[in-house]
Amino acid sequence: MNNLEQIVNNIKSRNLKKALIECEKHNVKGNDYLINNFKGVIHSMLNNSVLAEKFFKISHELNESFEDPLKNLYIICIKKGKFEDAINFAIKLCNLDNSNDLFLYQLAYAYEISNQNLLAIEYYEKCLNLKGPNKLKALNNVGSIYLKNNKPKTALKYFLNASEIKKNDKIIINNLLLSYIKLKNEKKADEYYLKVENIDKNFIGFLYNKAQYFILKENFEEAIEILESNKDNIKFLVVLIELYFNIGENKKAKFLFDSSLDTIKRDKDFYNFVGIRFLREGNFEDGWKYYEYRGSKNTNKVNNAKEWKGEDLKNKNILVFSEQALGDSIMFSKYVHSLGNIAKSVSFVVNKNIKNIFRGDLKNIKIETEETIKNLNYDFIISLGSLVKFFYKNKYELHDELIYKNIAQVEYWKNKMGKSKPNVGLVWSGSFNGPNQPFRSIQLKNLVKILDLDINYYALQNEVWESDKKYFNEDKIFDCGKYDLAEITSIIQCLDLLISVDTGILHISSMLNKETWGIFNLYPDWRWGALYKLNPYKSLTEINQTKFNQWEDVTEQIYQKLKDKFNLIN
Numbered sequence: 001m002n003n004l005e006q007i008v009n010n011i012k013s014r015n016l017k018k019a020l021i022e023c024e025k026h027n028v029k030g031n032d033y034l035i036n037n038f039k040g041v042i043h044s045m046l047n048n049s050v051l052a053e054k055f056f057k058i059s060h061e062l063n064e065s066f067e068d069p070l071k072n073l074y075i076i077c078i079k080k081g082k083f084e085d086a087i088n089f090a091i092k093l094c095n096l097d098n099s100n101d102l103f104l105y106q107l108a109y110a111y112e113i114s115n116q117n118l119l120a121i122e123y124y125e126k127c128l129n130l131k132g133p134n135k136l137k138a139l140n141n142v143g144s145i146y147l148k149n150n151k152p153k154t155a156l157k158y159f160l161n162a163s164e165i166k167k168n169d170k171i172i173i174n175n176l177l178l179s180y181i182k183l184k185n186e187k188k189a190d191e192y193y194l195k196v197e198n199i200d201k202n203f204i205g206f207l208y209n210k211a212q213y214f215i216l217k218e219n220f221e222e223a224i225e226i227l228e229s230n231k232d233n234i235k236f237l238v239v240l241i242e243l244y245f246n247i248g249e250n251k252k253a254k255f256l257f258d259s260s261l262d263t264i265k266r267d268k269d270f271y272n273f274v275g276i277r278f279l280r281e282g283n284f285e286d287g288w289k290y291y292e293y294r295g296s297k298n299t300n301k302v303n304n305a306k307e308w309k310g311e312d313l314k315n316k317n318i319l320v321f322s323e324q325a326l327g328d329s330i331m332f333s334k335y336v337h338s339l340g341n342i343a344k345s346v347s348f349v350v351n352k353n354i355k356n357i358f359r360g361d362l363k364n365i366k367i368e369t370e371e372t373i374k375n376l377n378y379d380f381i382i383s384l385g386s387l388v389k390f391f392y393k394n395k396y397e398l399h400d401e402l403i404y405k406n407i408a409q410v411e412y413w414k415n416k417m418g419k420s421k422p423n424v425g426l427v428w429s430g431s432f433n434g435p436n437q438p439f440r441s442i443q444l445k446n447l448v449k450i451l452d453l454d455i456n457y458y459a460l461q462n463e464v465w466e467s468d469k470k471y472f473n474e475d476k477i478f479d480c481g482k483y484d485l486a487e488i489t490s491i492i493q494c495l496d497l498l499i500s501v502d503t504g505i506l507h508i509s510s511m512l513n514k515e516t517w518g519i520f521n522l523y524p525d526w527r528w529g530a531l532y533k534l535n536p537y538k539s540l541t542e543i544n545q546t547k548f549n550q551w552e553d554v555t556e557q558i559y560q561k562l563k564d565k566f567n568l569i570n
Contacts, residue, residue, distance in 0.1 A: 004031065007038050016042050033062035037069045049076055067096055074106055083114035101132030109141065115268075115293065117145050136165045136172075143175055152182035168195070174205040181212045184438070189213060208235060218549070220247060231256075234267050242273075246439060246523045247548045268293055282530030288389035308380035310390060313343035316379040321349040321370075323383045326485075327504040329354060330403075330511065331527065332384050334535075337401040338391040340365040348402075349373060356486035357508065359404045367402075388531075396535045399511040409490035417494055421456045422566045425492060425509070426477065427500035428519075429465055439549060440502050440521040444468040446551045450559050451477070453568055458495065460488050460505050497565070499558060502528070510537035517561070519554060521545045 003026040010019035019042050027035040040055035053076050059069035070089050077086035090107035097103060108123035120141075127138045143158030156179040162172045177192040193213055196206050207226055214223035220243065227240035237260055244253035257264075257277060264270050275290030308318055320336055322329040329350050340346045346365045350358065358367040417423050429441035448471070451457065462481040464472050472479075480491055485508070492498055492509045499517045500506040502524055509516040516537070520528065522545045543557055562568065 004034060007035075011038065011041060011045070014045070016045060033059045033066055033069075036062065037066070037072070040069060040072055044072065044076070049080070052076060064092075065096060067093060070096075074110075078110065078113075083110055086110040087114065099130065101127045101130040101134045101138075104130065105134040105138055108138065112141060112145060117149065121145060136162055136169075139165070140172060140175065143179075147175065147179060147182065150182070152179045155179050156183070168199060170196075170199050170203060171205065173199060174203070174209055177206075177209050178212060181209065181216050184216060186216065189216060204230075204233070208233075208239075211236065211239060215243065234264055234270055238264065238270055238273050248522050276526045279531060280526040280529035282533075284389070284392065284530075291389075292386060294385065305378040305381040307386075308382040311380065313339075313380070315344050317345045317347070317377075318343050318380040318382065319347045319349060319368075319373065319378040320382055320384055320387055322351070324385060325504070326351060326354055327502070327507050328384060328527075330357070330504050330507040332388055333358065333402040334396050334399050335387050335391045335394075336365060336384070337362075338394055339387060347373060347376075347378065354485050354504075356484065357404060357489050358402045362402070365402070392531060392534060394535075398513075399535070399537060400513070403489065403508070403511055404486070405493065405512075406486065406490050409487060410493050413491050413494040418456055421454055422496045423456045423458065423494065424562075425458045425460050425495045425498035425500070425505075427459075427461045427498075427503050427505045429461065429463070429468065430501060430503045431463060440524065441465075442501060442519065442551050442554070444471040446555055447558075449555060450562065453559070453562055455562065455566070455568075458491060460491065460498075460500075461503070506540075510540040513539045516540045517543055517558065519543050519545075519558075522548050 003022065007019050007022045007026070010016070010022060020039065023035050023039050023042070036055045036059035040052045040059060043049075043052035043055060053073065056069040056073045056076070059066065060073070070093050074086050074089040074093070077083070077089060087107065087110045090103060090110050093100070093103040094107055104123050104127035108120045108127060111117075111123060112120035124138045124142045128135055128142075139158045139162035143155040143162065146152070146155035146158070156176070159172055159175045159179055163169065163176060166172065173192060173196050177189065177196050180188040180192055193210075196203075196209065200206060207230060211223045211226040214220070214226070223243065224240065227236050227243065230236040231240055237256070241253050241256050241260075244250070244256065261274070264274055271290045271293035275287050275293065278284075278287030279291060281287075305319060318339065320339065322332075333348070336346060336348045340362065344364065347368045348358070348365060349368045349370060352369045352371070355367055355369055359365075360367060426447075428444055428447060429438075443465075445468075456478065457476075458478045458480050459472070460480050464481070480488065483491070485504070488505065489508055489512070492505075492514055493512060495514065497515050497517065498505070498509040499519065500509065501519045502521075506516060506518050510518070516539055518540050520542060524544075543554055545551065546553055
């Protein structure tokens with residue numbers, strides 16, 4: 001038996017003191033990189049991570065092509081939460097062997113837990129392409145990233161692929177259940193609820209999904225019972241607080257939030273929740289700080305660009321990308337205009353579906369899509385959500401500095417619309433899979449009284465829910481859903497009035513200074529809280545729900561207001 005084998009055997013038998021003595025005895029040039037790695041392993045087993053890290057680093061410095069110390073350093077850094085260091089060690093491992101799916105998986109995981117989701121997905125995909133033993137975990141992790149960032153449709157594809165590899169895996173099946181709940185696919189949610197319940201009805205992941213399932217079914221009492229029973233778990237607690245706010249139990253919600261704040265703040269996964277709550281209430285200093293931890297915030301869109309943190313931009317190029325819903329791109333575009341006043345040039349990256357609603361003639365602001373910025377260089381980069389904190393105190397008389405007005409198209413629609421009746425735009429529902437749905441949308445059957453008035457109605461939404469199709473097809477509503485947002489913008493300018501729930505259309509109309517009646521549920525999005533009050537739309541009238549999930553009072557308000565505005569007779 002050689003000396004190195006003796007050390008290994010002593011480590012395996014946990015005779016660690018003897019192993020250290022043997023290491024000192026045989027630490028000679030040529031095998032010193034191995035000896036230092038052994039020392040690191042021994043000190044790890046002795047729970048002395050400081051010494052372990054020291055010896056692993058020495059081992060790596062002595063032989064940079066030796067994988068073991070890098071593997072060990074990666075594990076130590078993950079445990080200590082030193083994620084940037086973990087990323088660097090994982091990159092070195094990938095450089096040594098880019099065909100090892102474990103190394104790619106570890107790099108992706110380090111990016112994921114450091115909240116760099118785009119890079120995490122990129123390396124998980126590389127791991128998946130190798131079709132190695134870590135494929136199942138990579139599929140689940142990518143799906144979880146998309147699910148966490150409110151993209152259940154994309155998440156579902158990964159979870160379904162994972163379930164093909166391992167049937168009835170408890171975690172995968174639970175993730176499938178949650179995806180169908182988020183997609184509001186009740187039939188599939190029912191199916192997977194029964195599957196998961198039969199696998200392990202006491203699994204904590206299932207209990208969480210069970211509460212979400214009951215919320216989907218609008219069985220709030222049972223959901224609350226589960227959440228209250230498990231509120232020592234922050235994940236359950238946060239859902240419970242949100243549910244109480246949503247159903248109008250504000251005192252309970254606020255008490256829970258305030259009394260649990262220190263506990264919630266211990267887990268970075270919920271920093272964004274804390275940030276949104278602070279922003280809603282007007283605590284902007286803390287709010288913006290915690291809001292930076294949202295999953296959608298990424299600064300990996302282009303290479304070599306630093307995240308902008310307020311540096312002088314006089315001779316600099318900056319990229320702003322909108323990472324959330326279309327409404328944000330529209331509502332917050334005024335802050336891009338403010339940025340244009342202090343930067344040499346600004347590139348504003350938006351979803352290609354809304355590119356044409358923005359102006360293309362501004363001196364130093366260019367509207368881009370992800371496809372058009374490839375291979376371009378920028379000095380700085382910032383997400384639109386993060387940009388707001390630099391300019392939210394500014395006062396804006398106008399909100400439409402970036403909105404394009406197509407004069408010829410507007411004239412076309414003016415001539416097309418009838419003039420014998422009032423012309424009113426209508427948006428009664430947002431995307432079916434959007435946040436806080438279905439509670440922020442109204443079923444069309446609840447608006448029948450309004451639709452019976454002698455008014456020309458123009459439906460400006462491109463999605464009609466299945467439950468609304470019967471009424472939509474029967475009522476005489478002009479369907480404008482086939483038009484793109486640029487043309488919808490022109491249509492809005494020709495209307496006498498727009499009535500809309502909380503959607504991007506509502507923002508466009510309000511920014512264009514068109515008279516707009518906004519319909520808001522009991523607990524609207526945080527952007528309509530303290531932030532909105534700093535710069536309200538002058539043309540927007542808010543009509544607020546007073547009882548959870550009941551729209552009768554809102555409908556009656558709109559009915560009377562329409563009659564008064566247009567002098568209509570019953």
